[in-house]
Amino acid sequence: MSIRSGAEAIKVACAQTRNTPGMCQANVRSWFNAPAAGDVDHDGDADAIDGWLSEPKWARHPGDRNPPLGRPLSFGRKKGHRALTVPGGVRSTDMSGNRYKAGVTSTVTGTMPAAIAQIERSMGVEYLGWSETIDGHPIPADPKPKGTTVDEQAALNFESGKRPALVKRPRVKTRMKQIITRLRKGSEK
Numbered sequence: 001m002s003i004r005s006g007a008e009a010i011k012v013a014c015a016q017t018r019n020t021p022g023m024c025q026a027n028v029r030s031w032f033n034a035p036a037a038g039d040v041d042h043d044g045d046a047d048a049i050d051g052w053l054s055e056p057k058w059a060r061h062p063g064d065r066n067p068p069l070g071r072p073l074s075f076g077r078k079k080g081h082r083a084l085t086v087p088g089g090v091r092s093t094d095m096s097g098n099r100y101k102a103g104v105t106s107t108v109t110g111t112m113p114a115a116i117a118q119i120e121r122s123m124g125v126e127y128l129g130w131s132e133t134i135d136g137h138p139i140p141a142d143p144k145p146k147g148t149t150v151d152e153q154a155a156l157n158f159e160s161g162k163r164p165a166l167v168k169r170p171r172v173k174t175r176m177k178q179i180i181t182r183l184r185k186g187s188e189k
């Protein structure tokens with residue numbers, strides 16, 4: 001089982017729009033492809049509190065309301081809550097239009113401290129912190145995008161008409177065409 005990076009987890013979370021009510025912990029860990037934390041505090045329930053407790057102390061950032069993107073947030077009180085920082089806010093189960101709504105997964109929108117406070121108010125929970133791990137598993141770094149080299153990007157710009165003045169030189173033009181041909185060959189493999 002390989003754990004997803006923050007960016008990969010964000011993608012999975014943002015594609016999800018429904019959830020079984022009250023299953024925040026199971027949903028957030030599944031966005032990361034992480035195994036269940038289990039009943040860490042032995043209260044007979046595997047919930048968000050267990051998720052938070054399963055994170056090693058070194059990986060917890062208690063009370064830090066400016067968490068980075070793609071990291072799990074934990075809330076306490078009652079069964080607690082778990083959610084994920086995403087661009088524009090916090091992806092959360094049982095939230096719709098920045099209000100509590102059982103069964104709907106959405107992004108609670110807002111800048112980071114405000115979005116966290118919105119979840120606290122809407123769900124009656126209290127922010128505990130964010131963690132660098134998910135259910136005790138390190139979250140791997142985001143994969144590097146399959147980039148193009150500087151030359152290849154210049155060639156693609158040339159082909160799409162976005163040609164810098166430099167490319168008007170015949171020798172450069174020939175070189176750009178060679179690179180485009182090579183790119184084409186590469187993509188036919």
Ligand SMILES: [Ca+2]
Binds near residue numbers: 040042050
């Ligand atoms: Ca428990």
